Amino acid sequence: MPNNFLKLSVTRTWYNRKLPVHSQEWKKLRQQAILNYNHSCRFCGISLTKWLICDHIDGNASNNSLDNLGINCPGCDAIRHCGLSGIKGWLILRHSPLKQSEIVKRTYDFYLTNNRHPRPEEVDPLCQKILKHPFKVNKEVIGEIDNKEEQEIPSTSVANLLLEHDYEKLEGIEKIKGFFTDRFSLNFLNCKRQTPVENKEKNLEIKTEVPPKK
Numbered sequence: 001m002p003n004n005f006l007k008l009s010v011t012r013t014w015y016n017r018k019l020p021v022h023s024q025e026w027k028k029l030r031q032q033a034i035l036n037y038n039h040s041c042r043f044c045g046i047s048l049t050k051w052l053i054c055d056h057i058d059g060n061a062s063n064n065s066l067d068n069l070g071i072n073c074p075g076c077d078a079i080r081h082c083g084l085s086g087i088k089g090w091l092i093l094r095h096s097p098l099k100q101s102e103i104v105k106r107t108y109d110f111y112l113t114n115n116r117h118p119r120p121e122e123v124d125p126l127c128q129k130i131l132k133h134p135f136k137v138n139k140e141v142i143g144e145i146d147n148k149e150e151q152e153i154p155s156t157s158v159a160n161l162l163l164e165h166d167y168e169k170l171e172g173i174e175k176i177k178g179f180f181t182d183r184f185s186l187n188f189l190n191c192k193r194q195t196p197v198e199n200k201e202k203n204l205e206i207k208t209e210v211p212p213k214k
């Protein structure tokens with residue numbers, strides 16, 4: 001399964017990390033990865049001047065080869081680490097037909113347009129609270145959400161399943177998507193990178209260049 005589509009995930013190998021985040025060696029690798037990805041998130045494509053996170057694409061925290069280092073924006077990174085995000089109260093789960101990366105993009109667009117955090121319904125009018133949802137592996141029920149009180153379900157509930165079962169084997173999980181609560185700050189969007197100005201002036205320079213003397 002390709003790792004370039006955004007889905008609710010957990011990192012099972014964080015304790016295997018070889019390079020500490022504050023080490024010079026890691027900082028250099030991160031900088032190189034940011035350049036390789038042109039300062040843009042590999043999932044939603046947003047371009048930021050700050051706050052980009054360097055992530056191990058294969059989920060193996062000890063594999064620091066450059067082609068295993070991808071760049072995530074904070075929102076997509078929160079989806080990639082839905083256990084931690086659930087504990088922090090950043091992510092809740094809803095049924096939604098939208099792609100996960102589309103939910104991130106719409107959340108950003110809403111915030112940038114309206115200057116406030118959107119409710120899940122404002123991101124996807126078709127999303128629904130999860131009332132009952134069985135999780136199956138090989139057609140056998142291995143867990144269930146049973147939500148009679150109609151509460152918001154934190155993302156930790158799927159994180160615990162994902163610690164033991166691969167996403168691809170967990171039947172029904174693809175209907176469940178993460179939405180951001182207002183505890184997840186979208187302030188980093190103030191560091192949105194402007195698309196570079198067209199290099200029209202450069203072309204002009206070439207035109208006015210003095211032709212070589214014969």
Ligand SMILES: [Zn+2]
Binds near residue numbers: 042044075104
């Ligand atoms: Zn992103």
